Amino acid sequence: MEIIGQKFFNILVMRSFFQDFEDDDEGNIKSCKMHDIVHDFLQFLTQNECFTMEVKGGNNTKKPLGDKIQHLTLVLAPTGPLSCVLFSSCNMRTLATFDSKFNVVDSTLMSQLKHLRTLNLSGNCIEELPKEIGKLVHLRFIDLSYNDDLKRLPNAVCNLYNLQTLRLNWCRVLESLPQSMGKLINLKHLYVRGCFRLKYLPKGIGRLTNLRTLDRCPVGGGKDNDEAFKLGDLRNLDQLQGLLPIEIDGDLKLVAGEGEKALPLGNKQQLLHLRIEFVGWTQLFHWRKKI
Structure with a gap:
Protein backbone atom coordinates (compact mmCIF):
# COMPACT_ATOMS: atom_id res chain seq x y z
CA MET A 1 0.00 0.00 0.00
CA THR A 46 -14.46 20.01 1.87
CA GLN A 47 -15.76 23.14 3.59
CA ASN A 48 -18.32 21.16 5.60
CA GLU A 49 -15.85 18.47 6.68
CA CYS A 50 -12.52 20.25 7.27
CA PHE A 51 -11.95 23.32 9.42
CA THR A 52 -8.96 25.36 10.58
CA MET A 53 -9.40 27.39 13.76
CA GLU A 54 -7.06 30.10 14.99
CA VAL A 55 -7.18 29.98 18.77
CA LYS A 56 -6.69 33.37 20.43
CA GLY A 57 -6.44 33.69 24.17
CA GLY A 58 -6.31 29.96 24.84
CA ASN A 59 -9.63 28.17 25.18
CA ASN A 60 -11.57 31.40 25.74
CA THR A 61 -12.23 31.52 22.02
CA LYS A 62 -15.28 29.43 21.25
CA LYS A 63 -16.44 29.12 17.68
CA PRO A 64 -19.20 26.61 17.07
CA LEU A 65 -18.30 23.77 14.76
CA GLY A 66 -20.82 21.98 12.62
CA ASP A 67 -21.70 18.40 13.39
CA LYS A 68 -20.25 17.39 10.01
CA ILE A 69 -16.72 18.61 10.81
CA GLN A 70 -14.43 15.59 10.76
CA HIS A 71 -10.95 17.12 10.36
CA LEU A 72 -9.92 20.00 12.65
CA THR A 73 -6.64 21.93 12.80
CA LEU A 74 -5.90 24.36 15.65
CA VAL A 75 -3.45 27.15 14.83
CA LEU A 76 -1.39 29.55 16.97
CA ALA A 77 -2.82 28.47 20.31
CA PRO A 78 -0.85 29.89 23.29
CA THR A 79 0.24 27.96 26.38
CA GLY A 80 -2.70 26.45 28.21
CA PRO A 81 -4.95 23.38 28.30
CA LEU A 82 -6.41 21.63 25.28
CA SER A 83 -9.92 20.91 26.53
CA CYS A 84 -13.29 19.85 25.20
CA VAL A 85 -14.78 23.37 25.42
CA LEU A 86 -13.31 23.98 21.95
CA PHE A 87 -15.34 21.24 20.32
CA SER A 88 -18.95 20.53 19.60
CA SER A 89 -18.49 17.57 17.25
CA CYS A 90 -17.80 14.10 18.62
CA ASN A 91 -17.44 12.57 15.16
CA MET A 92 -14.02 14.00 14.34
CA ARG A 93 -11.54 11.76 12.58
CA THR A 94 -8.54 14.14 12.68
CA LEU A 95 -7.30 16.54 15.35
CA ALA A 96 -4.08 18.43 14.63
CA THR A 97 -2.28 21.47 16.02
CA PHE A 98 0.05 23.83 14.18
CA ASP A 99 2.34 26.47 15.70
CA SER A 100 0.64 25.92 19.06
CA LYS A 101 1.86 25.60 22.66
CA PHE A 102 -0.67 23.45 24.50
CA ASN A 103 0.86 22.00 27.68
CA VAL A 104 -2.09 20.04 29.12
CA VAL A 105 -4.49 17.68 27.38
CA ASP A 106 -7.88 17.41 29.09
CA SER A 107 -8.87 13.85 30.01
CA THR A 108 -12.52 14.57 29.15
CA LEU A 109 -11.48 15.50 25.63
CA MET A 110 -9.81 12.14 25.14
CA SER A 111 -12.96 10.38 26.27
CA GLN A 112 -15.11 12.46 23.95
CA LEU A 113 -13.29 11.96 20.65
CA LYS A 114 -13.95 8.24 20.40
CA HIS A 115 -13.93 8.11 16.59
CA LEU A 116 -10.55 9.79 16.15
CA ARG A 117 -8.18 8.21 13.60
CA THR A 118 -5.37 10.79 13.53
CA LEU A 119 -3.97 12.75 16.48
CA ASN A 120 -1.17 15.22 15.78
CA LEU A 121 0.02 17.18 18.83
CA SER A 122 3.58 17.72 17.65
CA GLY A 123 5.50 20.87 18.54
CA ASN A 124 3.61 21.64 21.74
CA CYS A 125 4.74 21.72 25.39
CA ILE A 126 2.91 18.63 26.62
CA GLU A 127 4.32 17.01 29.75
CA GLU A 128 2.06 13.97 29.84
CA LEU A 129 -0.97 12.44 28.16
CA PRO A 130 -4.05 11.37 30.13
CA LYS A 131 -4.65 7.65 30.47
CA GLU A 132 -8.00 8.16 28.75
CA ILE A 133 -6.16 8.14 25.42
CA GLY A 134 -6.38 4.36 25.68
CA LYS A 135 -10.12 4.65 24.90
CA LEU A 136 -9.44 6.00 21.39
CA VAL A 137 -9.21 2.50 19.96
CA HIS A 138 -9.73 3.68 16.36
CA LEU A 139 -6.51 5.70 16.33
CA ARG A 140 -4.17 4.82 13.47
CA PHE A 141 -1.68 7.68 13.73
CA ILE A 142 -0.20 9.61 16.68
CA ASP A 143 2.42 12.34 16.35
CA LEU A 144 3.92 13.74 19.56
CA SER A 145 7.23 14.87 18.04
CA TYR A 146 9.06 17.93 19.36
CA ASN A 147 7.34 17.94 22.76
CA ASP A 148 10.43 18.83 24.78
CA ASP A 149 8.74 18.26 28.18
CA LEU A 150 7.26 14.81 27.50
CA LYS A 151 8.99 12.28 29.79
CA ARG A 152 6.86 9.16 29.31
CA LEU A 153 3.70 7.77 27.77
CA PRO A 154 0.81 6.31 29.77
CA ASN A 155 0.53 2.53 29.74
CA ALA A 156 -2.96 2.97 28.25
CA VAL A 157 -1.36 3.77 24.88
CA CYS A 158 -0.74 0.05 24.57
CA ASN A 159 -4.51 -0.52 24.32
CA LEU A 160 -4.57 1.15 20.89
CA TYR A 161 -4.45 -2.11 18.96
CA ASN A 162 -5.27 -0.38 15.64
CA LEU A 163 -2.35 2.05 15.91
CA GLN A 164 -0.06 1.91 12.87
CA THR A 165 2.25 4.94 13.33
CA LEU A 166 3.75 6.42 16.51
CA ARG A 167 6.00 9.45 16.06
CA LEU A 168 8.09 10.61 19.04
CA ASN A 169 10.98 12.30 17.22
CA TRP A 170 13.00 14.81 19.25
CA CYS A 171 11.15 14.34 22.51
CA ARG A 172 14.45 15.13 24.19
CA VAL A 173 13.54 14.17 27.77
CA LEU A 174 11.53 11.05 26.96
CA GLU A 175 12.96 8.44 29.34
CA SER A 176 11.03 5.26 28.57
CA LEU A 177 8.29 3.60 26.56
CA PRO A 178 5.54 1.45 28.13
CA GLN A 179 6.56 -2.15 28.76
CA SER A 180 3.39 -3.45 27.11
CA MET A 181 4.31 -2.12 23.65
CA GLY A 182 4.10 -5.69 22.36
CA LYS A 183 0.28 -5.34 22.44
CA LEU A 184 0.39 -2.89 19.53
CA ILE A 185 0.14 -5.72 17.04
CA ASN A 186 -0.64 -3.46 14.06
CA LEU A 187 2.18 -0.96 14.64
CA LYS A 188 4.17 -0.46 11.44
CA HIS A 189 6.20 2.70 12.07
CA LEU A 190 7.95 3.73 15.29
CA TYR A 191 9.99 6.95 15.25
CA VAL A 192 12.20 7.78 18.25
CA ARG A 193 15.11 9.62 16.65
CA GLY A 194 16.36 12.48 18.83
CA CYS A 195 15.06 10.91 22.05
CA PHE A 196 18.49 11.08 23.69
CA ARG A 197 17.38 9.96 27.16
CA LEU A 198 15.73 6.85 25.80
CA LYS A 199 18.51 4.36 26.55
CA TYR A 200 16.62 1.18 25.76
CA LEU A 201 13.40 -0.03 24.15
CA PRO A 202 10.89 -2.34 25.86
CA LYS A 203 11.37 -6.00 25.04
CA GLY A 204 7.82 -6.31 23.74
CA ILE A 205 8.80 -4.51 20.55
CA GLY A 206 10.39 -7.78 19.45
CA ARG A 207 6.84 -9.16 19.05
CA LEU A 208 5.74 -6.45 16.60
CA THR A 209 6.14 -8.56 13.48
CA ASN A 210 4.43 -5.91 11.30
CA LEU A 211 7.02 -3.26 12.20
CA ARG A 212 8.54 -1.69 9.09
CA THR A 213 10.21 1.46 10.42
CA LEU A 214 12.46 1.73 13.47
CA ASP A 215 14.58 4.85 13.05
CA ARG A 216 16.62 4.32 16.25
CA CYS A 217 17.35 1.08 18.07
CA PRO A 218 19.27 1.51 21.35
CA VAL A 219 20.33 -1.77 22.98
CA GLY A 220 22.12 -2.26 26.26
CA GLY A 221 21.93 1.05 28.07
CA GLY A 222 22.82 -0.55 31.39
CA LYS A 223 19.64 -2.63 31.38
CA ASP A 224 20.75 -6.23 31.93
CA ASN A 225 17.24 -7.48 32.66
CA ASP A 226 14.40 -9.22 30.90
CA GLU A 227 12.49 -5.98 30.28
CA ALA A 228 15.01 -4.43 27.87
CA PHE A 229 15.04 -4.94 24.12
CA LYS A 230 18.20 -6.80 23.09
CA LEU A 231 19.91 -7.32 19.79
CA GLY A 232 18.56 -10.86 19.59
CA ASP A 233 14.98 -9.54 19.68
CA LEU A 234 15.44 -8.35 16.09
CA ARG A 235 15.18 -11.94 14.85
CA ASN A 236 11.40 -11.83 14.24
CA LEU A 237 11.24 -8.30 12.78
CA ASP A 238 11.53 -9.41 9.17
CA GLN A 239 9.36 -6.58 7.78
CA LEU A 240 11.88 -3.83 8.63
CA GLN A 241 12.59 -1.56 5.68
CA GLY A 242 15.21 0.98 4.63
CA LEU A 243 17.69 1.99 7.32
CA LEU A 244 18.06 0.40 10.77
CA PRO A 245 20.39 2.38 13.10
CA ILE A 246 21.52 0.32 16.11
CA GLU A 247 23.21 1.95 19.12
CA ILE A 248 25.09 -0.46 21.37
CA ASP A 249 25.86 0.60 24.93
CA GLY A 250 27.22 -2.09 27.23
CA ASP A 251 29.42 -5.16 27.39
CA LEU A 252 30.38 -6.03 23.82
CA LYS A 253 30.82 -9.71 24.71
CA LEU A 254 27.20 -9.95 25.80
CA VAL A 255 26.06 -8.04 22.73
CA ALA A 256 28.00 -10.37 20.43
CA GLY A 257 26.06 -13.36 21.77
CA GLU A 258 22.80 -11.54 21.17
CA GLY A 259 23.90 -10.64 17.67
CA GLU A 260 24.04 -14.30 16.68
CA LYS A 261 20.37 -14.64 17.65
CA ALA A 262 19.41 -11.73 15.38
CA LEU A 263 20.87 -13.44 12.31
CA PRO A 264 20.36 -14.16 9.48
CA LEU A 265 19.88 -10.66 8.11
CA GLY A 266 18.93 -12.25 4.80
CA ASN A 267 15.40 -12.80 6.12
CA LYS A 268 14.91 -9.03 6.23
CA GLN A 269 14.42 -8.60 2.49
CA GLN A 270 13.41 -4.91 2.65
CA LEU A 271 16.28 -3.82 4.93
CA LEU A 272 18.74 -1.86 2.79
CA HIS A 273 21.06 -0.24 5.34
CA LEU A 274 22.27 -1.35 8.77
CA ARG A 275 24.22 1.15 10.86
CA ILE A 276 25.81 0.04 14.14
CA GLU A 277 27.25 2.61 16.53
CA PHE A 278 29.10 1.70 19.71
CA VAL A 279 28.22 4.37 22.26
CA GLY A 280 31.37 5.85 23.76
CA TRP A 281 33.49 4.43 20.95
CA THR A 282 34.64 6.23 17.84
CA GLN A 283 34.12 3.31 15.45
CA LEU A 284 31.04 3.00 13.29
CA PHE A 285 30.06 -0.11 11.38
CA HIS A 286 27.89 0.37 8.30
CA TRP A 287 26.38 -2.44 6.28
CA ARG A 288 24.63 -1.96 2.97
CA LYS A 289 22.77 -4.70 1.14
CA LYS A 290 23.76 -5.34 -2.45
CA ILE A 291 20.81 -4.88 -4.77
Missing part, protein backbone atom coordinates in the same frame (compact mmCIF):
# COMPACT_ATOMS: atom_id res chain seq x y z
CA GLU A 2 2.82 2.42 0.88
CA ILE A 3 4.64 1.70 -2.39
CA ILE A 4 1.48 2.42 -4.42
CA GLY A 5 0.93 5.62 -2.44
CA GLN A 6 4.50 6.74 -3.16
CA LYS A 7 3.94 6.18 -6.89
CA PHE A 8 0.80 8.32 -6.82
CA PHE A 9 2.66 11.02 -4.91
CA ASN A 10 5.46 11.04 -7.48
CA ILE A 11 2.94 11.37 -10.30
CA LEU A 12 1.31 14.36 -8.59
CA VAL A 13 4.74 15.94 -8.09
CA MET A 14 5.47 15.61 -11.82
CA ARG A 15 2.18 17.35 -12.60
CA SER A 16 3.00 20.30 -10.28
CA PHE A 17 0.25 19.39 -7.83
CA PHE A 18 2.78 20.02 -5.01
CA GLN A 19 5.44 22.71 -4.62
CA ASP A 20 7.87 24.30 -2.10
CA PHE A 21 9.52 21.04 -1.06
CA GLU A 22 11.70 20.74 2.05
CA ASP A 23 14.02 17.77 2.63
CA ASP A 24 15.33 16.26 5.85
CA ASP A 25 18.99 15.42 6.56
CA GLU A 26 18.67 12.13 4.66
CA GLY A 27 17.19 13.68 1.52
CA ASN A 28 13.60 12.57 2.16
CA ILE A 29 10.77 15.02 1.54
CA LYS A 30 9.49 16.19 4.94
CA SER A 31 7.04 18.89 3.81
CA CYS A 32 5.49 20.47 0.74
CA LYS A 33 2.53 22.62 -0.26
CA MET A 34 -0.33 22.25 -2.67
CA HIS A 35 -0.57 24.64 -5.57
CA ASP A 36 -2.71 27.60 -4.45
CA ILE A 37 -5.44 26.99 -7.04
CA VAL A 38 -5.72 23.31 -6.08
CA HIS A 39 -5.75 24.20 -2.38
CA ASP A 40 -8.60 26.72 -2.82
CA PHE A 41 -10.61 24.23 -4.84
CA LEU A 42 -10.18 21.48 -2.26
CA GLN A 43 -11.17 23.87 0.53
CA PHE A 44 -14.39 24.58 -1.35
CA LEU A 45 -15.11 20.87 -1.79
Whole structure:
Protein backbone atom coordinates (compact mmCIF):
# COMPACT_ATOMS: atom_id res chain seq x y z
CA MET A 1 0.00 0.00 0.00
CA GLU A 2 2.82 2.42 0.88
CA ILE A 3 4.64 1.70 -2.39
CA ILE A 4 1.48 2.42 -4.42
CA GLY A 5 0.93 5.62 -2.44
CA GLN A 6 4.50 6.74 -3.16
CA LYS A 7 3.94 6.18 -6.89
CA PHE A 8 0.80 8.32 -6.82
CA PHE A 9 2.66 11.02 -4.91
CA ASN A 10 5.46 11.04 -7.48
CA ILE A 11 2.94 11.37 -10.30
CA LEU A 12 1.31 14.36 -8.59
CA VAL A 13 4.74 15.94 -8.09
CA MET A 14 5.47 15.61 -11.82
CA ARG A 15 2.18 17.35 -12.60
CA SER A 16 3.00 20.30 -10.28
CA PHE A 17 0.25 19.39 -7.83
CA PHE A 18 2.78 20.02 -5.01
CA GLN A 19 5.44 22.71 -4.62
CA ASP A 20 7.87 24.30 -2.10
CA PHE A 21 9.52 21.04 -1.06
CA GLU A 22 11.70 20.74 2.05
CA ASP A 23 14.02 17.77 2.63
CA ASP A 24 15.33 16.26 5.85
CA ASP A 25 18.99 15.42 6.56
CA GLU A 26 18.67 12.13 4.66
CA GLY A 27 17.19 13.68 1.52
CA ASN A 28 13.60 12.57 2.16
CA ILE A 29 10.77 15.02 1.54
CA LYS A 30 9.49 16.19 4.94
CA SER A 31 7.04 18.89 3.81
CA CYS A 32 5.49 20.47 0.74
CA LYS A 33 2.53 22.62 -0.26
CA MET A 34 -0.33 22.25 -2.67
CA HIS A 35 -0.57 24.64 -5.57
CA ASP A 36 -2.71 27.60 -4.45
CA ILE A 37 -5.44 26.99 -7.04
CA VAL A 38 -5.72 23.31 -6.08
CA HIS A 39 -5.75 24.20 -2.38
CA ASP A 40 -8.60 26.72 -2.82
CA PHE A 41 -10.61 24.23 -4.84
CA LEU A 42 -10.18 21.48 -2.26
CA GLN A 43 -11.17 23.87 0.53
CA PHE A 44 -14.39 24.58 -1.35
CA LEU A 45 -15.11 20.87 -1.79
CA THR A 46 -14.46 20.01 1.87
CA GLN A 47 -15.76 23.14 3.59
CA ASN A 48 -18.32 21.16 5.60
CA GLU A 49 -15.85 18.47 6.68
CA CYS A 50 -12.52 20.25 7.27
CA PHE A 51 -11.95 23.32 9.42
CA THR A 52 -8.96 25.36 10.58
CA MET A 53 -9.40 27.39 13.76
CA GLU A 54 -7.06 30.10 14.99
CA VAL A 55 -7.18 29.98 18.77
CA LYS A 56 -6.69 33.37 20.43
CA GLY A 57 -6.44 33.69 24.17
CA GLY A 58 -6.31 29.96 24.84
CA ASN A 59 -9.63 28.17 25.18
CA ASN A 60 -11.57 31.40 25.74
CA THR A 61 -12.23 31.52 22.02
CA LYS A 62 -15.28 29.43 21.25
CA LYS A 63 -16.44 29.12 17.68
CA PRO A 64 -19.20 26.61 17.07
CA LEU A 65 -18.30 23.77 14.76
CA GLY A 66 -20.82 21.98 12.62
CA ASP A 67 -21.70 18.40 13.39
CA LYS A 68 -20.25 17.39 10.01
CA ILE A 69 -16.72 18.61 10.81
CA GLN A 70 -14.43 15.59 10.76
CA HIS A 71 -10.95 17.12 10.36
CA LEU A 72 -9.92 20.00 12.65
CA THR A 73 -6.64 21.93 12.80
CA LEU A 74 -5.90 24.36 15.65
CA VAL A 75 -3.45 27.15 14.83
CA LEU A 76 -1.39 29.55 16.97
CA ALA A 77 -2.82 28.47 20.31
CA PRO A 78 -0.85 29.89 23.29
CA THR A 79 0.24 27.96 26.38
CA GLY A 80 -2.70 26.45 28.21
CA PRO A 81 -4.95 23.38 28.30
CA LEU A 82 -6.41 21.63 25.28
CA SER A 83 -9.92 20.91 26.53
CA CYS A 84 -13.29 19.85 25.20
CA VAL A 85 -14.78 23.37 25.42
CA LEU A 86 -13.31 23.98 21.95
CA PHE A 87 -15.34 21.24 20.32
CA SER A 88 -18.95 20.53 19.60
CA SER A 89 -18.49 17.57 17.25
CA CYS A 90 -17.80 14.10 18.62
CA ASN A 91 -17.44 12.57 15.16
CA MET A 92 -14.02 14.00 14.34
CA ARG A 93 -11.54 11.76 12.58
CA THR A 94 -8.54 14.14 12.68
CA LEU A 95 -7.30 16.54 15.35
CA ALA A 96 -4.08 18.43 14.63
CA THR A 97 -2.28 21.47 16.02
CA PHE A 98 0.05 23.83 14.18
CA ASP A 99 2.34 26.47 15.70
CA SER A 100 0.64 25.92 19.06
CA LYS A 101 1.86 25.60 22.66
CA PHE A 102 -0.67 23.45 24.50
CA ASN A 103 0.86 22.00 27.68
CA VAL A 104 -2.09 20.04 29.12
CA VAL A 105 -4.49 17.68 27.38
CA ASP A 106 -7.88 17.41 29.09
CA SER A 107 -8.87 13.85 30.01
CA THR A 108 -12.52 14.57 29.15
CA LEU A 109 -11.48 15.50 25.63
CA MET A 110 -9.81 12.14 25.14
CA SER A 111 -12.96 10.38 26.27
CA GLN A 112 -15.11 12.46 23.95
CA LEU A 113 -13.29 11.96 20.65
CA LYS A 114 -13.95 8.24 20.40
CA HIS A 115 -13.93 8.11 16.59
CA LEU A 116 -10.55 9.79 16.15
CA ARG A 117 -8.18 8.21 13.60
CA THR A 118 -5.37 10.79 13.53
CA LEU A 119 -3.97 12.75 16.48
CA ASN A 120 -1.17 15.22 15.78
CA LEU A 121 0.02 17.18 18.83
CA SER A 122 3.58 17.72 17.65
CA GLY A 123 5.50 20.87 18.54
CA ASN A 124 3.61 21.64 21.74
CA CYS A 125 4.74 21.72 25.39
CA ILE A 126 2.91 18.63 26.62
CA GLU A 127 4.32 17.01 29.75
CA GLU A 128 2.06 13.97 29.84
CA LEU A 129 -0.97 12.44 28.16
CA PRO A 130 -4.05 11.37 30.13
CA LYS A 131 -4.65 7.65 30.47
CA GLU A 132 -8.00 8.16 28.75
CA ILE A 133 -6.16 8.14 25.42
CA GLY A 134 -6.38 4.36 25.68
CA LYS A 135 -10.12 4.65 24.90
CA LEU A 136 -9.44 6.00 21.39
CA VAL A 137 -9.21 2.50 19.96
CA HIS A 138 -9.73 3.68 16.36
CA LEU A 139 -6.51 5.70 16.33
CA ARG A 140 -4.17 4.82 13.47
CA PHE A 141 -1.68 7.68 13.73
CA ILE A 142 -0.20 9.61 16.68
CA ASP A 143 2.42 12.34 16.35
CA LEU A 144 3.92 13.74 19.56
CA SER A 145 7.23 14.87 18.04
CA TYR A 146 9.06 17.93 19.36
CA ASN A 147 7.34 17.94 22.76
CA ASP A 148 10.43 18.83 24.78
CA ASP A 149 8.74 18.26 28.18
CA LEU A 150 7.26 14.81 27.50
CA LYS A 151 8.99 12.28 29.79
CA ARG A 152 6.86 9.16 29.31
CA LEU A 153 3.70 7.77 27.77
CA PRO A 154 0.81 6.31 29.77
CA ASN A 155 0.53 2.53 29.74
CA ALA A 156 -2.96 2.97 28.25
CA VAL A 157 -1.36 3.77 24.88
CA CYS A 158 -0.74 0.05 24.57
CA ASN A 159 -4.51 -0.52 24.32
CA LEU A 160 -4.57 1.15 20.89
CA TYR A 161 -4.45 -2.11 18.96
CA ASN A 162 -5.27 -0.38 15.64
CA LEU A 163 -2.35 2.05 15.91
CA GLN A 164 -0.06 1.91 12.87
CA THR A 165 2.25 4.94 13.33
CA LEU A 166 3.75 6.42 16.51
CA ARG A 167 6.00 9.45 16.06
CA LEU A 168 8.09 10.61 19.04
CA ASN A 169 10.98 12.30 17.22
CA TRP A 170 13.00 14.81 19.25
CA CYS A 171 11.15 14.34 22.51
CA ARG A 172 14.45 15.13 24.19
CA VAL A 173 13.54 14.17 27.77
CA LEU A 174 11.53 11.05 26.96
CA GLU A 175 12.96 8.44 29.34
CA SER A 176 11.03 5.26 28.57
CA LEU A 177 8.29 3.60 26.56
CA PRO A 178 5.54 1.45 28.13
CA GLN A 179 6.56 -2.15 28.76
CA SER A 180 3.39 -3.45 27.11
CA MET A 181 4.31 -2.12 23.65
CA GLY A 182 4.10 -5.69 22.36
CA LYS A 183 0.28 -5.34 22.44
CA LEU A 184 0.39 -2.89 19.53
CA ILE A 185 0.14 -5.72 17.04
CA ASN A 186 -0.64 -3.46 14.06
CA LEU A 187 2.18 -0.96 14.64
CA LYS A 188 4.17 -0.46 11.44
CA HIS A 189 6.20 2.70 12.07
CA LEU A 190 7.95 3.73 15.29
CA TYR A 191 9.99 6.95 15.25
CA VAL A 192 12.20 7.78 18.25
CA ARG A 193 15.11 9.62 16.65
CA GLY A 194 16.36 12.48 18.83
CA CYS A 195 15.06 10.91 22.05
CA PHE A 196 18.49 11.08 23.69
CA ARG A 197 17.38 9.96 27.16
CA LEU A 198 15.73 6.85 25.80
CA LYS A 199 18.51 4.36 26.55
CA TYR A 200 16.62 1.18 25.76
CA LEU A 201 13.40 -0.03 24.15
CA PRO A 202 10.89 -2.34 25.86
CA LYS A 203 11.37 -6.00 25.04
CA GLY A 204 7.82 -6.31 23.74
CA ILE A 205 8.80 -4.51 20.55
CA GLY A 206 10.39 -7.78 19.45
CA ARG A 207 6.84 -9.16 19.05
CA LEU A 208 5.74 -6.45 16.60
CA THR A 209 6.14 -8.56 13.48
CA ASN A 210 4.43 -5.91 11.30
CA LEU A 211 7.02 -3.26 12.20
CA ARG A 212 8.54 -1.69 9.09
CA THR A 213 10.21 1.46 10.42
CA LEU A 214 12.46 1.73 13.47
CA ASP A 215 14.58 4.85 13.05
CA ARG A 216 16.62 4.32 16.25
CA CYS A 217 17.35 1.08 18.07
CA PRO A 218 19.27 1.51 21.35
CA VAL A 219 20.33 -1.77 22.98
CA GLY A 220 22.12 -2.26 26.26
CA GLY A 221 21.93 1.05 28.07
CA GLY A 222 22.82 -0.55 31.39
CA LYS A 223 19.64 -2.63 31.38
CA ASP A 224 20.75 -6.23 31.93
CA ASN A 225 17.24 -7.48 32.66
CA ASP A 226 14.40 -9.22 30.90
CA GLU A 227 12.49 -5.98 30.28
CA ALA A 228 15.01 -4.43 27.87
CA PHE A 229 15.04 -4.94 24.12
CA LYS A 230 18.20 -6.80 23.09
CA LEU A 231 19.91 -7.32 19.79
CA GLY A 232 18.56 -10.86 19.59
CA ASP A 233 14.98 -9.54 19.68
CA LEU A 234 15.44 -8.35 16.09
CA ARG A 235 15.18 -11.94 14.85
CA ASN A 236 11.40 -11.83 14.24
CA LEU A 237 11.24 -8.30 12.78
CA ASP A 238 11.53 -9.41 9.17
CA GLN A 239 9.36 -6.58 7.78
CA LEU A 240 11.88 -3.83 8.63
CA GLN A 241 12.59 -1.56 5.68
CA GLY A 242 15.21 0.98 4.63
CA LEU A 243 17.69 1.99 7.32
CA LEU A 244 18.06 0.40 10.77
CA PRO A 245 20.39 2.38 13.10
CA ILE A 246 21.52 0.32 16.11
CA GLU A 247 23.21 1.95 19.12
CA ILE A 248 25.09 -0.46 21.37
CA ASP A 249 25.86 0.60 24.93
CA GLY A 250 27.22 -2.09 27.23
CA ASP A 251 29.42 -5.16 27.39
CA LEU A 252 30.38 -6.03 23.82
CA LYS A 253 30.82 -9.71 24.71
CA LEU A 254 27.20 -9.95 25.80
CA VAL A 255 26.06 -8.04 22.73
CA ALA A 256 28.00 -10.37 20.43
CA GLY A 257 26.06 -13.36 21.77
CA GLU A 258 22.80 -11.54 21.17
CA GLY A 259 23.90 -10.64 17.67
CA GLU A 260 24.04 -14.30 16.68
CA LYS A 261 20.37 -14.64 17.65
CA ALA A 262 19.41 -11.73 15.38
CA LEU A 263 20.87 -13.44 12.31
CA PRO A 264 20.36 -14.16 9.48
CA LEU A 265 19.88 -10.66 8.11
CA GLY A 266 18.93 -12.25 4.80
CA ASN A 267 15.40 -12.80 6.12
CA LYS A 268 14.91 -9.03 6.23
CA GLN A 269 14.42 -8.60 2.49
CA GLN A 270 13.41 -4.91 2.65
CA LEU A 271 16.28 -3.82 4.93
CA LEU A 272 18.74 -1.86 2.79
CA HIS A 273 21.06 -0.24 5.34
CA LEU A 274 22.27 -1.35 8.77
CA ARG A 275 24.22 1.15 10.86
CA ILE A 276 25.81 0.04 14.14
CA GLU A 277 27.25 2.61 16.53
CA PHE A 278 29.10 1.70 19.71
CA VAL A 279 28.22 4.37 22.26
CA GLY A 280 31.37 5.85 23.76
CA TRP A 281 33.49 4.43 20.95
CA THR A 282 34.64 6.23 17.84
CA GLN A 283 34.12 3.31 15.45
CA LEU A 284 31.04 3.00 13.29
CA PHE A 285 30.06 -0.11 11.38
CA HIS A 286 27.89 0.37 8.30
CA TRP A 287 26.38 -2.44 6.28
CA ARG A 288 24.63 -1.96 2.97
CA LYS A 289 22.77 -4.70 1.14
CA LYS A 290 23.76 -5.34 -2.45
CA ILE A 291 20.81 -4.88 -4.77
